[in-house]
Amino acid sequence: DxxxxxxxxxxxxxxxxxxxxxxxxxxxxxxxxxxxxxxxxxxxxxxxxxxxxxxxxxxxxxxxxxxxxxxxxxxxxxxxxxxxxxxxxxxxxxxxxxxxxxxxxxxxxxxxxxxxxxxxxxxxxxxxxxxxxxxxxxxxxxxxxxxxxxxxxxxxxxxxxxxxxxxxxxxxxxxxxxxxxxxLGAPPSVTAHSGIDALVHALESYTAAAVPLDWTGQLPLFTGRNVLAAPLALEAIRHIAPFLARAVRDGSDREARAQVALGSLLAGMAFGPTGTHLSHALQYPIGAITKTPHGLGTGLMIPYVLQAAVAVVPSRLAEIDRVLGGTEPDDSVAAQDAVDRIADLCREVGIPSSLAEIGVEETQLEHIAELALNSKRLVGISPVGADPGVLLSILRAAHS
Ligand code: NAD
CATH class of the missing domain: 3.40.50.1970 (Rossmann fold)
Incomplete structure (x- = not known):
């Protein structure tokens, strides 16, 4: 960049x-x-x-x-x-x-x-x-x-x-x-939901749009894309993604626990200053309707949010793909590979892959999109904009 x-x-x-x-x-x-x-x-x-x-x-x-x-x-x-x-x-x-x-x-x-x-x-x-x-x-x-x-x-x-x-x-x-x-004592579901929460923090911090700054006022509390946070976000993904499923399968795996704990800390250091975006904006209403944990909702939504971002921030997603072990040189192919790898990881740790599975009705999608748009600071750094139609198409993809 x-x-x-x-x-x-x-x-x-x-x-x-x-x-x-x-x-x-x-x-x-x-x-x-x-x-x-x-x-x-x-x-x-x-x-x-x-x-x-x-x-x-x-x-x-x-x-x-x-x-x-x-x-x-x-x-x-x-x-x-x-x-x-x-x-x-x-x-x-x-x-x-x-x-x-x-x-x-x-x-x-x-x-x-x-x-x-x-x-x-x-x-x-x-x-x-x-x-x-x-x-x-x-x-x-x-x-x-x-x-x-x-x-x-x-x-x-x-x-x-x-x-x-x-x-x-x-x-x-x-x-x-x-x-x-x-x-070490956290049960598998808590490990999975909190670990995915951390991974989504890093993914959204790294793919966030920058908030335009005019330098006349204060720095915004959440900056969106930010050069100091970006390396922290990539490092977080490098530590969480290869080890999370191991920590979920065997909670006493000390190496996996250490890697995920470090990754979660790095993800917090990254998203604290940048903020997160659409998976979070969408999880708030989804969580309120379905009473499902925060990490389950953000984990369900993240593959669909990133899918919408493939055409917009391919180089960012390609960087993520390389951290995840991808070797594809072409950015747009690598970006799609990153989304597929993230979706596979979410499934592997037990995150449902459709909104229908957690009880969301198709008729509720428009209301969810409207409520998500109220989270202005989250949708404000969305890499794919904050058009109600964009949010609805992401929700429809996640429902089908
Ligand atoms: P949690 O604190 O709600 O704990 C979930 C369950 O796990 C509880 O029953 C708890 O008793 C149990 N638990 C916690 N540690 C354990 C351990 N070591 N062994 C056994 N059981 C253990 O879960 P969480 O995911 O850490 O936190 C979720 C909350 O954090 C939500 O309210 C969410 O909105 C909020 N959140 C805050 C931020 C932030 O930046 N402040 C970011 C993301 C989420």
Whole structure:
């Protein structure tokens, strides 16, 4: 790609540690920010031997820890407000976020409420958080969302049809500790859905259109294509694609777990500054209608979204094909090969390949396209534009 118009920007935690054993760093990282720690923990993992051992090491370091396990699936806004009220008296100086994307997002929003008060709805969308929140040390136990390094948290609001994002530079954790050991217990479906979530982050980050910048105002929170994020996205694909099916088949495969954990982290580092596009815009309404997991929906849609992009960004898809092991020299042939390889991988890990299979009726497709168009920041960096007809044709292909 020509560099003349290229822009690069990254916004990341000051410390990022990855690899087996790096969880030993957590006490020192927390202690840099204070002694009073609020641990926001996935309720299922709160009694796991790894978390119990971590708590003991925090206490041995002299930290005062309050553990909060009120993280509910889908993060209803009311539960987050209740959580913030329940822990406010402990006045934490630093927050430990421990669990999958749900627990990390919950920690981000509790830390936001503690710093700025509610209601949470005033922070919906981009750049609405007015200033720094309590510092977060994020420790993921799934390899998928990248939330440990992104400025994003996703909630559900009973007044809204779809889940809604809160995105702000202040939501980027101060430290991310990615220890694949903590993902070894994740069951096959969680491994598949979260792993595909990460792969789609990388694919959409790498194929996003650039947001035009006029340099008179602020950099947008999400830039679309971005020269600093692009190599991270390709590296993420290189680490996830060959190893995800192995991690799903055998959760105790330490090599596969390490590769997918690293890939998920790199994908988060890539899409945090760029944003993602159509699979995400379409998954929000599809997930709301079918109550299927985020990674299942984005994984179902990604082959159809990339298929629509073959004629538009063939060189980008050809690069992806080479990372996936393709040797085809012609870009347009290689682009198609990349889409086929991604579709095969999604099928191999159990992602359904049609919207009909997950209960979407053909008559619902137009409404899904309309709702997806409301996600302006996502469709705004779509490589194939945001025409309702384009979205509908992608949905029809995915339904047939
Ligand atoms: P999750 O956090 O919802 O966890 C899914 C299930 O897996 C839960 O039952 C949890 O208890 C269990 N689990 C987690 N780790 C485990 C482990 N090591 N062993 C056994 N069980 C384990 O799943 P997720 O996919 O990590 O997160 C999904 C959420 O993240 C959604 O709300 C999604 O919208 C959001 N998300 C956020 C971002 C972001 O940038 N903030 C990006 C993508 C998705």
């Amino acid at each position: 020509a560099l003349a118009d290229a822009v690069g920007t990254l916004r990341l935690p000051a410390r990022i540690h990855v690899g087996y054993g790096v969880r030993q760093q957590i006490p020192a990282l927390l202690a840099e920010h204070g002694r009073r720690v609020l641990a926001v923990v996935d309720p299922f993992l709160a009694t796991s031997p790894d978390f119990v051992a971590l708590l003991a090491s925090l206490e041995a370091t002299g930290l005062e820890v309050t553990t909060h396990t009120g993280v509910l699936p889908e993060l209803p806004v009311g539960s987050l407000t209740a959580s913030a009220e329940a822990v406010a008296d402990t006045d934490p100086e630093v927050v430990l976020a421990y669990g999958g994307g749900s627990a990390i997002d919950a920690a981000k929003l509790i830390a936001t409420l503690l710093a700025h008060g509610g209601p949470l709805s005033r922070f919906y969308g981009e750049n609405a958080v007015p200033g720094p929140i309590r510092p977060i040390v994020a420790v993921p136990t799934t390899a998928g969302t990248g939330s440990e390094v992104t400025p994003v948290a996703v909630v559900s609001d009973p007044d809204r049809e779809m889940k809604i994002g809160i995105s702000s530079p202040f939501l980027v954790p101060v430290a991310a500790v990615v220890d694949p050991e903590l993902t």
